[in-house]
Amino acid sequence: MVVVTFLGPCLRTLDNPALASALHERTDGESVVACYVEDPTQRLPGAAYTWWTRKSLPLLRQQLDRLHVPLVCLRGSLPHIARALVGLPARTTPRVSRVYLNRRWGGTTAEQDEQFEAWLHEHDIPVKKFTAHTLHDPWEIKTGQGGYYRVYTPFSKQFAQVKPRLIDEPAAQPPDTQAHDSILAVLNKEHDIQVLDWASPSAPYDPPWARSFTWKPGADEAHKILDAFLANNVADYAEGRNLPFSHGTSQLSPYLAHGEISPHRVLDATRKAKARLHSSKDKAGAESAFQFEREIIWREFQYHILYHEPYIGWGNHNTKFDHFPWAKALSDEELRGALPNPRPDDALEKALEARAALECWKSGHTGIPIVDAGMRQLWTTGWMHNRVRMIVASFLTKNLHHHWHTGEQWFWDALVDADPASNPGNWQWVAGTGADAAPYFRVFNPMRQAQRFDETCAYVRQWVPELKSESTKAITALYEREACSGTCLLEHPSPMSLWPKQLAFLLQEETKLDTKSEGGTAVPAAGQLITLRHVATPEASYRRPIANLKTTKDEALSYFQMYGKTNKGPSKEESDTDEPPKKAARRS
Numbered sequence: 122m123v124v125v126t127f128l129g130p131c132l133r134t135l136d137n138p139a140l141a142s143a144l145h146e147r148t149d150g151e152s153v154v155a156c157y158v159e160d161p162t163q164r165l166p167g168a169a170y171t172w173w174t175r176k177s178l179p180l181l182r183q184q185l186d187r188l189h190v191p192l193v194c195l196r197g198s199l200p201h202i203a204r205a206l207v208g209l210p211a212r213t214t215p216r217v218s219r220v221y222l223n224r225r226w227g228g229t230t231a232e233q234d235e236q237f238e239a240w241l242h243e244h245d246i247p248v249k250k251f252t253a254h255t256l257h258d259p260w261e262i263k264t265g266q267g268g269y270y271r272v273y274t275p276f277s278k279q280f281a282q283v284k285p286r287l288i289d290e291p292a293a294q295p296p297d298t299q300a301h302d303s304i305l306a307v308l309n310k311e312h313d314i315q316v317l318d319w320a321s322p323s324a325p326y327d328p329p330w331a332r333s334f335t336w337k338p339g340a341d342e343a344h345k346i347l348d349a350f351l352a353n354n355v356a357d358y359a360e361g362r363n364l365p366f367s368h369g370t371s372q373l374s375p376y377l378a379h380g381e382i383s384p385h386r387v388l389d390a391t392r393k394a395k396a397r398l399h400s401s402k403d404k405a406g407a408e409s410a411f412q413f414e415r416e417i418i419w420r421e422f423q424y425h426i427l428y429h430e431p432y433i434g435w436g437n438h439n440t441k442f443d444h445f446p447w448a449k450a451l452s453d454e455e456l457r458g459a460l461p462n463p464r465p466d467d468a469l470e471k472a473l474e475a476r477a478a479l480e481c482w483k484s485g486h487t488g489i490p491i492v493d494a495g496m497r498q499l500w501t502t503g504w505m506h507n508r509v510r511m512i513v514a515s516f517l518t519k520n521l522h523h524h525w526h527t528g529e530q531w532f533w534d535a536l537v538d539a540d541p542a543s544n545p546g547n548w549q550w551v552a553g554t555g556a557d558a559a560p561y562f563r564v565f566n567p568m569r570q571a572q573r574f575d576e577t578c579a580y581v582r583q584w585v586p587e588l589k590s591e592s593t594k595a596i597t598a599l600y601e602r603e604a605c606s607g608t609c610l611l612e613h614p615s616p617m618s619l620w621p622k623q624l625a626f627l628l629q630e631e632t633k634l635d636t637k638s639e640g641g642t643a644v645p646a647a648g649q650l651i652t653l654r655h656v657a658t659p660e661a662s663y664r665r666p667i668a669n670l671k672t673t674k675d676e677a678l679s680y681f682q683m684y685g686k687t688n689k690g691p692s693k694e695e696s697d698t699d700e701p702p703k704k705a706a707r708r709s
């Protein structure tokens with residue numbers, strides 16, 4: 122008999138409730154098989170996240186080998202897989218006796234998991250579901266009125282009582298290769314299910330765009346990082362976390378996003394570190410550790426919202442923004458169609474300009490030093506410091522007026538920690554459309570942010586080679602230069618001359634590259650990433666800014682007012698600052 126365990130987003134053997142319960146409850150004659158599933162009916166992971174997954178799965182397999190649990194990697198929807206598994210009894214021995222499942226999040230995963238469960242129940246196969254990716258079951262935390270929280274502070278207070286649940290690594294089962302082989306033999310025949318070789322050490326995955334990544338994925342590394350951070354950095358976190366040049370944050374996000382470490386383990390270790398600092402009379406250090414704990418709870422808050430609003434990855438939390446006049450950038454398709462047109466009309470020219478500005482943002486060529494540094498850090502490492510994520514997101518949505526979803530999608534493709542709750546949740550927070558969000562007309566002024574958090578411009582020099590030898594004064598002066606349009610920044614006289622042609626050429630190249638496959642397994646579409654590789658070549662001289670920062674606040678304000686004609690608009694005080702006021706601010 123086979124016990125199938127669906128790992129969900131948890132690539133670990135420690136603190137893995139579905140795996141531990143399956144092994145613990147296994148009876149003689151049963152054999153546990155673990156499944157990693159990439160579900161094409163849900164939002165597919167982006168390129169950088171997939172890079173991490175593919176590095177992580179062979180390491181997970183090594184861990185599971187110690188428990189004699191085989192790992193099967195599949196692409197298919199859970200209902201399809203359920204049907205295939207139910208087909209097993211008729212066709213094969215051994216049969217599937219029970220199923221254990223770590224819950225998935227976002228999109229229609231919750232409904233699918235229900236269908237999957239119902240289907241298996243109908244066929245007398247018991248199913249047990251577990252929450253492994255968060256500290257809380259989102260349906261259990263309720264407001265006084267029985268609803269869900271949309272504001273962080275009262276939500277976070279609930280966590281004072283939450284006790285971390287730690288689960289030891291389970292004991293190994295006796296070795297049994299038959300269960301694995303028979304499941305694979307059946308699934309391999311299914312049209313709707315693809316068996317992936319991702320856990321095999323002989324299927325290395327090294328796309329050229331990831332060669333600059335220096336990460337070491339895997340659960341062992343996650344625990345080392347947590348221990349080192351709590352021993353050396355957490356006492357200074359309150360201050361250090363805002364400074365993008367220093368290593369003041371844990372960089373645990375990709376490990377948490379892939380479930381290589383459990384939030385329970387992080388919370389438990391943080392509380393112990395806080396208690397140690399407290400007993401050694403380091404009050405500020407203990408407060409810093411508490412600040413770190415609060416960030417872990419922010420992750421919970423994002424999942425709380427995602428559970429109750431599973432559409433948050435594409436729809437506004439605040440539906441008043443559904444008809445907001447975001448900039449309209451020309452799509453790839455429209456760009457191709459627009460090419461033969463020698464005389465663009467105003468709308469087309471505007472859309473081209475918006476597209477050019479977007480490409481400048483993506484590739485880190487906006488002429489705003491801290492924005493460019495952040496976007497290039499993202500491209501080079503697959504990660505960006507939180508402070509700078511807020512600055513670049515504000516710049517895209519409030520200076521360039523692009524929809525938050527455009528930026529969210531770029532981050533989704535480029536971040537190794539791309540997360541279905543935290544990515545849209547934070548984008549919406551910055552854009553003003555999200556839960557507990559800063560209003561749209563509050564703009565992060567990149568120059569003031571840089572002066573506060575990158576005072577010596579060390580971060581900018583680290584990531585923007587053109588500015589490496591420039592003085593702090595010279596870099597600061599760049600923020601005040603008069604803006605020119607995105608298209609003219611590309612140094613072509615007319616947007617319809619070289620720039621679109623160049624882009625069209627890149628798109629063709631991209632299409633060619635996209636059709637490549639590797640070892641019989643489809644490569645995740647590199648899409649936008651490849652375009653960026655061409656566009657992001659560092660230049661000898663630094664470009665003029667694509668938005669004039671001086672007028673930003675007024676622009677944002679008039680945009681806001683244009684949108685909400687019936688809305689009286691913000692008061693003078695509210696609109697006069699680049700930072701959220703104290704009552705709404707949490708990360709200023």
Ligand SMILES: Cc1cc2nc3c(=O)[nH]c(=O)nc-3n(C[C@H](O)[C@H](O)[C@H](O)COP(=O)(O)OP(=O)(O)OC[C@H]3O[C@@H](n4cnc5c(N)ncnc54)[C@H](O)[C@@H]3O)c2cc1C
Nearest residue numbers: 370371372373374416417420507510511539540543544547
């Ligand atoms: C526009 C935007 C997009 C973002 N997209 C993501 C994303 O896709 N994935 C992601 O994990 N985080 C995202 N964040 C949140 C935050 O930037 C990262 O979690 C953080 O930078 C990760 O670095 P760290 O692990 O060193 O964080 P630390 O400061 O060490 O914090 C520890 C952990 O707390 C959690 N955390 C910290 N800040 C936040 C936050 N604002 N929201 C939710 N959880 C938080 C993370 O799990 C993080 O690993 C985004 C923020 C912004 C402004």
